[in-house]
Amino acid sequence: MINSELDTTDIEILKLLQRDASLTNKEISFKLHKSIATIHERVKRLKEQGYIQRVVAILNRKKINRSLIAFSQVLLNDHTADTLNTFEQEVIKFDEVMECFQMTGTFDFILRIATSDMEAYHSFYRNKLATLPNITTVQSFFVLSETKSDTAYPL
Amino acid sequence: MINSELDTTDIEILKLLQRDASLTNKEISFKLHKSIATIHERVKRLKEQGYIQRVVAILNRKKINRSLIAFSQVLLNDHTADTLNTFEQEVIKFDEVMECFQMTGTFDFILRIATSDMEAYHSFYRNKLATLPNITTVQSFFVLSETKSDTAYPL
DNA sequence: GCCAATACCGAATTTTATTCGCTTAAAGCA
DNA sequence: TGCTTTAAGCGAATAAAATTCGGTATTGGC
Numbered sequence: 001m002i003n004s005e006l007d008t009t010d011i012e013i014l015k016l017l018q019r020d021a022s023l024t025n026k027e028i029s030f031k032l033h034k035s036i037a038t039i040h041e042r043v044k045r046l047k048e049q050g051y052i053q054r055v056v057a058i059l060n061r062k063k064i065n066r067s068l069i070a071f072s073q074v075l076l077n078d079h080t081a082d083t084l085n086t087f088e089q090e091v092i093k094f095d096e097v098m099e100c101f102q103m104t105g106t107f108d109f110i111l112r113i114a115t116s117d118m119e120a121y122h123s124f125y126r127n128k129l130a131t132l133p134n135i136t137t138v139q140s141f142f143v144l145s146e147t148k149s150d151t152a153y154p155l
Numbered sequence: 156m157i158n159s160e161l162d163t164t165d166i167e168i169l170k171l172l173q174r175d176a177s178l179t180n181k182e183i184s185f186k187l188h189k190s191i192a193t194i195h196e197r198v199k200r201l202k203e204q205g206y207i208q209r210v211v212a213i214l215n216r217k218k219i220n221r222s223l224i225a226f227s228q229v230l231l232n233d234h235t236a237d238t239l240n241t242f243e244q245e246v247i248k249f250d251e252v253m254e255c256f257q258m259t260g261t262f263d264f265i266l267r268i269a270t271s272d273m274e275a276y277h278s279f280y281r282n283k284l285a286t287l288p289n290i291t292t293v294q295s296f297f298v299l300s301e302t303k304s305d306t307a308y309p310l
Numbered sequence: 311g312c313c314a315a316t317a318c319c320g321a322a323t324t325t326t327a328t329t330c331g332c333t334t335a336a337a338g339c340a
Numbered sequence: 341t342g343c344t345t346t347a348a349g350c351g352a353a354t355a356a357a358a359t360t361c362g363g364t365a366t367t368g369g370c
Contacts (some may be wrong), residue, residue, distance in 0.1 A: 006219075014212070014214060014219075017211070017212035018211055018212050018214060019209075019211065020209060020210065020211065021176065021177075021210045021211050021212040022176075022209075022210045024325085024326060024327085025326075025327070025328095026325085026326070026327095034349075034350090035349065035350050035351075036326090036327085036350090036351090037328085037329085037330095037349075037350060037351075037352095038348075038349055038350070040327065040328065040329095041348085041349085044328090049218075050215050050218060051214055051215060051218050051219065052212045052213070052214060052215075053213045053214060053215045054175060054177075054212075054213050055175065055176045055177045055210060055211070055212050055213070056172070056173055056174065056175065056176050056210070056211065056213060056306055056307065057169070057172035057173050057176040057207045057209075057210050058207070058208045058209050058210070058211055058306060059169060059173060059206055059207060059208060059308060060205050060206060060207075060208045061308060063204075063205060063206050064161075064169075064206065064308055064310060066308055069256070071226075071256075071258070071265060088302045091302075092302055092303040095309040097303060098303075098304075098305050098306075098308070099301075099303055099304045099305065100301075100302040100303040100304075101224070101226075101298045101299075101300070101301055101302065101304075102298070102299040102300045102302065103226070103296045103297065103298060103299060104296055104297040104299055105295075105296040105297070106296075107296075109302075110226060110296065114308060140260075141258045141259055141260040141261075141262075141265065142258065142259040142260070143256045143257070143258060144256075144257040144258060144259055145256070145257045146254075146255075146256055147243045147246075147247055147255040147256065147257060147264075148247040148252060148253075148254055148255040149253075149254045149255075149256075150253050150254065151211055151213060151253075151306065152211065153214060153216060153219055153221055153253070153269060154250040155219065179356085179357060179358085180357075180358070180359095181356085181357070181358095189318075189319090190318065190319045190320075191319090191320090191357090191358085192318075192319060192320075192321095192359085192360090192361095193317075193318055193319070195358070195359070195360095196317085196318085199359090
Protein backbone atom coordinates (compact mmCIF):
# COMPACT_ATOMS: atom_id res chain seq x y z
CA MET A 1 0.00 0.00 0.00
CA ILE A 2 1.63 3.20 -1.19
CA ASN A 3 -0.03 5.63 1.13
CA SER A 4 -2.97 6.79 3.17
CA GLU A 5 -5.83 4.96 1.46
CA LEU A 6 -7.48 2.33 3.58
CA ASP A 7 -8.73 -0.89 2.05
CA THR A 8 -11.31 -3.26 3.48
CA THR A 9 -8.77 -5.14 5.56
CA ASP A 10 -7.41 -1.96 7.14
CA ILE A 11 -10.91 -0.83 8.02
CA GLU A 12 -11.80 -4.17 9.56
CA ILE A 13 -8.62 -4.08 11.63
CA LEU A 14 -9.42 -0.58 12.86
CA LYS A 15 -12.96 -1.61 13.74
CA LEU A 16 -11.68 -4.53 15.79
CA LEU A 17 -8.91 -2.64 17.57
CA GLN A 18 -11.20 0.27 18.43
CA ARG A 19 -13.33 -2.24 20.32
CA ASP A 20 -10.58 -4.38 21.79
CA ALA A 21 -6.93 -3.56 21.33
CA SER A 22 -5.86 -6.62 23.30
CA LEU A 23 -6.76 -8.89 20.39
CA THR A 24 -3.69 -10.78 19.17
CA ASN A 25 -2.61 -10.71 15.56
CA LYS A 26 -3.46 -14.38 15.46
CA GLU A 27 -7.06 -13.71 16.46
CA ILE A 28 -7.39 -10.90 13.96
CA SER A 29 -5.83 -12.98 11.20
CA PHE A 30 -8.39 -15.69 11.84
CA LYS A 31 -11.32 -13.28 11.71
CA LEU A 32 -10.12 -11.57 8.52
CA HIS A 33 -8.76 -14.67 6.74
CA LYS A 34 -5.26 -13.29 6.38
CA SER A 35 -1.88 -14.49 7.66
CA ILE A 36 -0.42 -13.34 10.96
CA ALA A 37 2.45 -11.66 9.10
CA THR A 38 0.03 -9.67 6.97
CA ILE A 39 -1.94 -8.46 9.97
CA HIS A 40 1.25 -7.55 11.74
CA GLU A 41 2.38 -5.51 8.74
CA ARG A 42 -0.99 -3.78 8.46
CA VAL A 43 -1.23 -2.83 12.12
CA LYS A 44 2.33 -1.55 12.09
CA ARG A 45 1.55 0.66 9.11
CA LEU A 46 -1.70 1.93 10.64
CA LYS A 47 0.28 3.07 13.66
CA GLU A 48 3.10 4.58 11.64
CA GLN A 49 0.71 6.49 9.42
CA GLY A 50 -1.11 7.84 12.44
CA TYR A 51 -4.50 6.20 11.99
CA ILE A 52 -4.00 4.57 15.35
CA GLN A 53 -2.89 7.35 17.66
CA ARG A 54 -2.47 5.30 20.76
CA VAL A 55 -3.66 2.33 22.74
CA VAL A 56 -5.10 3.04 26.16
CA ALA A 57 -6.76 1.31 29.07
CA ILE A 58 -10.26 2.60 29.79
CA LEU A 59 -10.99 2.58 33.51
CA ASN A 60 -14.31 2.18 35.23
CA ARG A 61 -14.70 5.68 36.56
CA LYS A 62 -17.16 4.65 39.26
CA LYS A 63 -14.53 2.37 40.77
CA ILE A 64 -11.97 5.16 40.96
CA ASN A 65 -14.27 7.67 42.54
CA ARG A 66 -15.31 9.72 39.54
CA SER A 67 -19.01 9.11 39.62
CA LEU A 68 -20.15 12.60 38.70
CA ILE A 69 -19.72 14.03 35.23
CA ALA A 70 -20.61 17.63 34.52
CA PHE A 71 -20.56 19.71 31.39
CA SER A 72 -19.70 23.31 32.19
CA GLN A 73 -20.26 26.06 29.67
CA VAL A 74 -17.99 29.02 30.18
CA LEU A 75 -18.38 32.55 28.85
CA LEU A 76 -15.44 34.95 29.05
CA ASN A 77 -15.40 38.74 29.38
CA ASP A 78 -13.59 39.31 26.15
CA HIS A 79 -12.14 37.34 23.29
CA THR A 80 -8.67 38.66 22.89
CA ALA A 81 -6.09 36.02 22.06
CA ASP A 82 -4.50 36.65 25.41
CA THR A 83 -7.66 36.05 27.41
CA LEU A 84 -8.49 32.90 25.47
CA ASN A 85 -4.99 31.49 25.76
CA THR A 86 -4.72 32.21 29.44
CA PHE A 87 -8.01 30.55 30.18
CA GLU A 88 -7.09 27.45 28.17
CA GLN A 89 -3.65 27.13 29.68
CA GLU A 90 -4.94 27.40 33.21
CA VAL A 91 -8.11 25.36 33.01
CA ILE A 92 -6.43 22.29 31.54
CA LYS A 93 -4.16 22.11 34.56
CA PHE A 94 -7.06 21.13 36.79
CA ASP A 95 -7.30 17.38 37.38
CA GLU A 96 -11.07 17.49 37.18
CA VAL A 97 -11.05 18.81 33.60
CA MET A 98 -11.11 15.85 31.27
CA GLU A 99 -11.91 17.83 28.15
CA CYS A 100 -11.88 21.45 27.09
CA PHE A 101 -13.27 22.64 23.77
CA GLN A 102 -13.55 26.11 22.38
CA MET A 103 -16.98 26.40 20.83
CA THR A 104 -19.07 28.35 18.38
CA GLY A 105 -22.21 29.98 19.70
CA THR A 106 -23.43 31.64 22.84
CA PHE A 107 -20.57 30.62 25.12
CA ASP A 108 -16.84 30.19 24.63
CA PHE A 109 -15.82 26.87 26.13
CA ILE A 110 -17.36 23.60 27.11
CA LEU A 111 -15.63 21.56 29.78
CA ARG A 112 -16.19 17.98 30.78
CA ILE A 113 -15.59 17.73 34.50
CA ALA A 114 -15.17 14.46 36.39
CA THR A 115 -15.45 14.47 40.17
CA SER A 116 -16.41 12.07 42.91
CA ASP A 117 -19.67 13.82 43.82
CA MET A 118 -21.52 17.09 43.94
CA GLU A 119 -19.53 18.31 46.90
CA ALA A 120 -16.30 17.77 45.02
CA TYR A 121 -17.74 19.52 42.01
CA HIS A 122 -18.73 22.46 44.16
CA SER A 123 -15.25 22.63 45.58
CA PHE A 124 -13.76 22.51 42.08
CA TYR A 125 -16.08 25.26 40.97
CA ARG A 126 -15.48 27.59 43.88
CA ASN A 127 -11.80 27.00 44.47
CA LYS A 128 -10.51 26.35 40.98
CA LEU A 129 -12.69 27.27 38.04
CA ALA A 130 -14.20 30.45 39.44
CA THR A 131 -10.80 31.78 40.45
CA LEU A 132 -9.65 32.05 36.84
CA PRO A 133 -9.63 35.59 35.44
CA ASN A 134 -12.04 36.99 32.87
CA ILE A 135 -14.89 34.56 33.43
CA THR A 136 -18.32 36.09 32.94
CA THR A 137 -20.59 33.11 33.48
CA VAL A 138 -20.39 29.36 34.08
CA GLN A 139 -23.41 27.16 33.48
CA SER A 140 -23.17 23.60 34.68
CA PHE A 141 -25.19 20.55 33.68
CA PHE A 142 -24.87 17.18 35.32
CA VAL A 143 -25.09 13.73 33.81
CA LEU A 144 -28.06 11.78 35.13
CA SER A 145 -27.43 8.72 33.02
CA GLU A 146 -25.02 7.63 30.37
CA THR A 147 -26.95 6.11 27.50
CA LYS A 148 -24.00 5.77 25.15
CA SER A 149 -20.33 6.60 25.56
CA ASP A 150 -18.09 5.37 22.82
CA THR A 151 -14.50 5.94 21.78
CA ALA A 152 -14.95 3.87 18.62
CA TYR A 153 -15.85 5.63 15.39
CA PRO A 154 -18.01 3.60 13.01
CA LEU A 155 -16.08 2.84 9.81
CA MET B 156 -4.69 -8.13 48.01
CA ILE B 157 -8.01 -9.28 49.41
CA ASN B 158 -10.30 -6.94 47.59
CA SER B 159 -10.98 -3.63 45.96
CA GLU B 160 -8.48 -1.40 47.73
CA LEU B 161 -5.76 -0.07 45.49
CA ASP B 162 -2.25 0.35 46.78
CA THR B 163 0.45 2.58 45.35
CA THR B 164 1.61 -0.04 42.85
CA ASP B 165 -1.90 -0.55 41.51
CA ILE B 166 -2.37 3.15 41.08
CA GLU B 167 0.92 3.57 39.28
CA ILE B 168 0.02 0.71 36.95
CA LEU B 169 -3.33 2.29 36.17
CA LYS B 170 -1.71 5.64 35.52
CA LEU B 171 0.70 4.07 33.07
CA LEU B 172 -1.85 1.93 31.25
CA GLN B 173 -4.29 4.79 30.90
CA ARG B 174 -1.60 6.63 28.96
CA ASP B 175 -0.19 3.70 27.03
CA ALA B 176 -1.65 0.25 27.23
CA SER B 177 0.95 -1.17 24.87
CA LEU B 178 3.57 -1.02 27.58
CA THR B 179 4.93 -4.50 28.30
CA ASN B 180 4.94 -5.97 31.78
CA LYS B 181 8.71 -5.84 31.56
CA GLU B 182 8.68 -2.10 30.98
CA ILE B 183 6.22 -1.52 33.79
CA SER B 184 8.17 -3.75 36.15
CA PHE B 185 11.28 -1.71 35.47
CA LYS B 186 9.53 1.60 36.13
CA LEU B 187 7.90 0.39 39.34
CA HIS B 188 10.79 -1.71 40.67
CA LYS B 189 8.78 -4.91 40.83
CA SER B 190 9.16 -8.26 39.10
CA ILE B 191 7.47 -9.10 35.84
CA ALA B 192 5.42 -11.78 37.58
CA THR B 193 4.15 -9.31 40.13
CA ILE B 194 3.11 -6.79 37.49
CA HIS B 195 1.41 -9.54 35.54
CA GLU B 196 -0.53 -10.59 38.61
CA ARG B 197 -1.53 -7.01 39.40
CA VAL B 198 -2.73 -6.21 35.91
CA LYS B 199 -4.68 -9.44 35.74
CA ARG B 200 -6.41 -8.58 39.00
CA LEU B 201 -7.13 -5.01 37.92
CA LYS B 202 -8.91 -6.37 34.87
CA GLU B 203 -10.77 -9.08 36.77
CA GLN B 204 -11.95 -6.64 39.40
CA GLY B 205 -13.17 -4.25 36.73
CA TYR B 206 -10.87 -1.33 37.32
CA ILE B 207 -9.66 -1.75 33.76
CA GLN B 208 -12.81 -2.04 31.68
CA ARG B 209 -11.17 -2.50 28.34
CA VAL B 210 -8.19 -1.70 26.19
CA VAL B 211 -8.90 0.20 23.01
CA ALA B 212 -7.14 1.82 20.08
CA ILE B 213 -7.76 5.55 19.80
CA LEU B 214 -7.92 6.66 16.18
CA ASN B 215 -7.03 10.02 14.72
CA ARG B 216 -10.48 11.22 13.83
CA LYS B 217 -9.24 13.70 11.25
CA LYS B 218 -7.68 10.86 9.28
CA ILE B 219 -10.92 8.92 9.19
CA ASN B 220 -13.06 11.81 8.10
CA ARG B 221 -14.58 12.89 11.39
CA SER B 222 -13.25 16.42 11.56
CA LEU B 223 -16.34 18.08 12.95
CA ILE B 224 -17.51 17.57 16.51
CA ALA B 225 -20.79 19.03 17.69
CA PHE B 226 -22.56 19.04 21.00
CA SER B 227 -26.30 18.98 20.54
CA GLN B 228 -28.65 19.77 23.39
CA VAL B 229 -32.04 18.19 23.01
CA LEU B 230 -35.27 19.09 24.75
CA LEU B 231 -38.21 16.71 24.54
CA ASN B 232 -41.95 17.44 24.62
CA ASP B 233 -42.56 15.43 27.73
CA HIS B 234 -40.69 13.32 30.22
CA THR B 235 -42.65 10.14 30.43
CA ALA B 236 -40.53 7.03 30.72
CA ASP B 237 -41.78 5.98 27.34
CA THR B 238 -40.73 9.16 25.59
CA LEU B 239 -37.32 9.14 27.24
CA ASN B 240 -36.68 5.49 26.47
CA THR B 241 -37.77 5.77 22.88
CA PHE B 242 -35.54 8.75 22.28
CA GLU B 243 -32.53 7.03 23.84
CA GLN B 244 -33.05 3.78 22.00
CA GLU B 245 -33.36 5.47 18.66
CA VAL B 246 -30.72 8.15 18.92
CA ILE B 247 -27.93 5.77 19.88
CA LYS B 248 -28.49 3.86 16.67
CA PHE B 249 -27.14 6.73 14.61
CA ASP B 250 -23.49 6.31 13.65
CA GLU B 251 -22.80 9.98 14.18
CA VAL B 252 -23.79 9.83 17.86
CA MET B 253 -20.66 9.07 19.87
CA GLU B 254 -22.17 9.89 23.25
CA CYS B 255 -25.61 10.43 24.69
CA PHE B 256 -26.19 11.65 28.24
CA GLN B 257 -29.40 12.42 30.01
CA MET B 258 -28.84 15.66 31.88
CA THR B 259 -30.11 17.82 34.71
CA GLY B 260 -31.18 21.32 33.87
CA THR B 261 -32.83 23.19 31.05
CA PHE B 262 -32.61 20.46 28.44
CA ASP B 263 -32.90 16.69 28.52
CA PHE B 264 -29.99 15.21 26.58
CA ILE B 265 -26.60 16.21 25.39
CA LEU B 266 -25.20 14.41 22.37
CA ARG B 267 -21.69 14.38 21.04
CA ILE B 268 -21.89 14.15 17.28
CA ALA B 269 -18.95 13.32 15.01
CA THR B 270 -19.26 14.00 11.29
CA SER B 271 -16.96 14.80 8.39
CA ASP B 272 -18.09 18.40 7.98
CA MET B 273 -20.95 20.84 8.40
CA GLU B 274 -22.80 19.46 5.42
CA ALA B 275 -22.74 16.00 6.93
CA TYR B 276 -23.89 17.41 10.24
CA HIS B 277 -26.73 19.18 8.51
CA SER B 278 -27.73 15.96 6.81
CA PHE B 279 -27.61 14.10 10.12
CA TYR B 280 -29.72 16.76 11.74
CA ARG B 281 -32.38 16.95 9.05
CA ASN B 282 -32.58 13.31 8.08
CA LYS B 283 -31.91 11.55 11.34
CA LEU B 284 -32.10 13.53 14.56
CA ALA B 285 -35.02 15.77 13.63
CA THR B 286 -37.08 12.81 12.49
CA LEU B 287 -37.26 11.36 16.00
CA PRO B 288 -40.58 11.86 17.76
CA ASN B 289 -41.24 14.21 20.67
CA ILE B 290 -38.34 16.58 20.09
CA THR B 291 -39.13 20.16 21.08
CA THR B 292 -35.79 21.86 20.42
CA VAL B 293 -32.25 21.03 19.40
CA GLN B 294 -29.43 23.47 20.02
CA SER B 295 -26.10 22.69 18.40
CA PHE B 296 -22.64 23.97 19.25
CA PHE B 297 -19.56 23.20 17.23
CA VAL B 298 -16.03 22.60 18.37
CA LEU B 299 -13.64 25.26 17.10
CA SER B 300 -10.59 23.83 18.81
CA GLU B 301 -9.78 20.97 21.11
CA THR B 302 -7.64 22.25 23.96
CA LYS B 303 -7.70 19.04 25.96
CA SER B 304 -9.28 15.67 25.32
CA ASP B 305 -8.29 12.97 27.71
CA THR B 306 -9.46 9.45 28.50
CA ALA B 307 -7.07 9.15 31.45
CA TYR B 308 -8.33 10.01 34.90
CA PRO B 309 -5.71 11.46 37.26
CA LEU B 310 -5.09 9.11 40.17
C1' DG C 311 6.60 -19.33 68.92
C1' DC C 312 3.50 -21.27 65.49
C1' DC C 313 0.15 -21.00 61.72
C1' DA C 314 -2.22 -19.02 57.84
C1' DA C 315 -2.54 -15.71 54.36
C1' DT C 316 -0.50 -12.93 51.03
C1' DA C 317 2.80 -10.39 48.23
C1' DC C 318 6.58 -11.19 45.72
C1' DC C 319 10.00 -13.38 42.92
C1' DG C 320 12.95 -16.38 39.40
C1' DA C 321 12.82 -19.75 36.19
C1' DA C 322 10.44 -22.72 32.98
C1' DT C 323 7.00 -22.92 29.55
C1' DT C 324 3.72 -21.27 26.29
C1' DT C 325 2.20 -17.86 23.32
C1' DT C 326 2.86 -13.84 20.61
C1' DA C 327 5.42 -10.47 18.01
C1' DT C 328 8.76 -9.68 14.65
C1' DT C 329 11.81 -10.60 10.84
C1' DC C 330 13.02 -12.39 6.40
C1' DG C 331 13.16 -14.57 2.07
C1' DC C 332 10.17 -16.38 -1.27
C1' DT C 333 5.83 -16.56 -4.17
C1' DT C 334 2.07 -14.54 -6.45
C1' DA C 335 -0.70 -11.04 -8.60
C1' DA C 336 -1.20 -6.82 -10.84
C1' DA C 337 0.27 -2.88 -13.60
C1' DG C 338 3.04 -0.66 -17.08
C1' DC C 339 5.10 -1.01 -21.36
C1' DA C 340 7.68 -2.36 -25.59
C1' DT D 341 2.07 -11.29 -25.94
C1' DG D 342 5.90 -11.42 -23.06
C1' DC D 343 8.94 -8.93 -20.00
C1' DT D 344 9.81 -6.12 -15.94
C1' DT D 345 8.73 -3.83 -11.79
C1' DT D 346 6.18 -3.24 -7.66
C1' DA D 347 3.76 -4.44 -3.78
C1' DA D 348 0.82 -7.65 -1.11
C1' DG D 349 0.86 -11.78 1.01
C1' DC D 350 2.66 -15.83 3.17
C1' DG D 351 5.27 -19.62 6.06
C1' DA D 352 8.92 -20.53 8.82
C1' DA D 353 12.52 -19.09 11.95
C1' DT D 354 13.72 -16.17 15.69
C1' DA D 355 13.13 -12.90 19.42
C1' DA D 356 10.30 -11.18 22.86
C1' DA D 357 6.43 -11.27 25.78
C1' DA D 358 2.90 -13.44 28.53
C1' DT D 359 1.75 -16.92 31.62
C1' DT D 360 2.39 -20.54 34.98
C1' DC D 361 4.32 -22.48 39.00
C1' DG D 362 6.87 -23.59 43.04
C1' DG D 363 9.08 -21.51 46.57
C1' DT D 364 10.55 -17.55 49.99
C1' DA D 365 9.72 -13.71 53.01
C1' DT D 366 6.70 -10.91 55.65
C1' DT D 367 2.82 -9.94 58.39
C1' DG D 368 -0.90 -10.51 61.59
C1' DG D 369 -3.62 -13.51 64.59
C1' DC D 370 -3.64 -16.74 68.17
